[in-house]
Amino acid sequence: MIPSLPRPAWLRAATTGYVILFIAFLFLPLIIVAVFAFNDAPYPAPPWRGFTLDWFLGNAARGRIGLFADSDLLASIGTSAIVAGGVTLLSVGLGTVNAFLLERGSFPGKQALSVLMLAPLVIPGVILGISILAFASRIADFADDRFGWDMDFLRPGLPLVILGQFSFIATIATLTVSARLRRFDRTLEEAALNLGASRAAVFATILLPYLRPALLGSAAIAFLMSFEDFNTTLMLVGADSPLTVMMYGRMREGATPVLNAVSLFLMLASAALALTLLRRRPPA
């Protein structure tokens, strides 16, 4: 069971075998996706027909539309990046305010509020999506009927997608920043105040640098979660498709290996993000 107790040889072998199988199971789909981005065939399927970069560099003249010539796919990456940028700014901003509210503020109903803040994580994403869609439509209809205002941003489209993703990613940012603020040694702040620093100076020179890792970490997580979200986005999307929705549509139809190419690009991007994040993390 544990190393300090005798473990029979068969158990050791079985454990090692299981770990290897488990890791293989985890990586198999990813490796397959990456490998078939380079297969010289019109569909991502065996057999292997030789190495090609067509699915990255190909264009209409070569008969194969590669990633860098696929304007729809590139546009959807841009759309996802805009959405993710908006969600990240909103979430980290609100997460920071919430952290101060929960860690420093005292007011009646604080306990209830902090539990309510966790609710978005236990509501299925599809339901977050439809409820926000319905509520936004009611406001837009009301504004239209009553005042004749045309509130287009409340109709399915990118602003609603941003709000929908923000509704639950904000919780994650709140938890991350609060956890860091909770461990802050308040005597530092007190010392600075005693030495005559203003509140603003204390915030800018002591609290903000201290919170920086949590802010960067939650920004990276928010960006990634937004970029990869599908459930909530699907319900709120309008004419411009973010990448996940675009890929989903093409996967249903049976797509060319250009999807493998864009997937490989995504894997490398998230690996790069993960690495920078881990390197930044100070030793605990």
Next chain:
Amino acid sequence: MIDTRTRTDARAARHAGGGPWQARLTLSLLLAPALLWLGALIVLPHIELAILSLRKMVGPHRYEFTLGQYATFFKEPLYWHVFVRTAFMSVTATLLTLVLAFPIAWVIAKIARGRASSGLFMLCLIPFWVSETVRTLGWMILLRQSGVLPALLVKLGITAVPVELLYHDATILVGLIYGSLLFMLIPLISSLESLDNALIEAAYDLGAGGFAILRTIVIPHAAPGITAGCIVVFMLTLGNYLTPTLLGGKDSQWFTEQIYTQFITRFNWEQGAAFGFLLLGLSTLMVIAGLRLTGQRFGDVMRRT
């Protein structure tokens, strides 16, 4: 401890020149964004959804209260069949995920040490940085009739012709389990790490076998982690849309798909809202049941994961 804290607060307030109204102003400035977020994006939309699910149109801009949408759900076998099926498959996926993840959590928390342990954990973490869409694409290339695994089976002489491995219930389960493993691993590892090895050694010295140790010491200690993992995995599975529809194809019959059909395809928002509430109800019920079962608080569980 409490004393110093109070004194610090008082001093900080004095430094800020804080009269009571200023403290109140600061508090309301901090409170406003949170209330706006929860009010406008969580509470009010769900009230709207509840209203939608309980009304029917009787004329232009005229609505009446009805339970008709919920009645439709129970009267139409297709709907509740899909609902029960989704719940059943989600429970199965959750239990299988627990069984598959537990040994790995044990290895990471108890057997491997130092670098090996953190390295193994990193290996488990990496696939989950990649989008669900990409991982599902991988499974499709592996499993479809013209895919890698059927071709391999033919080459090995196990099947004569390539078989279709997509669009089965088992395929949906594989996809769901694959996507859930990490959410099970994290709470399991943290609860197993806090288990004192001396307890296991003591039980062993007193003559307990492996199974007895597992049943009487390990599982009771890890119960909070097991519950947390199961709750999170069940919720994610129940609310999943991408994996069942892509790996299960037209016959996936997942309940989120029904919600999508009513809301987006048929534009029957009243029916879709009722379905949404039924799904939310089931999900909430399971969370509460899980917490009651092990006597834990919601906040603690969420913070652990």
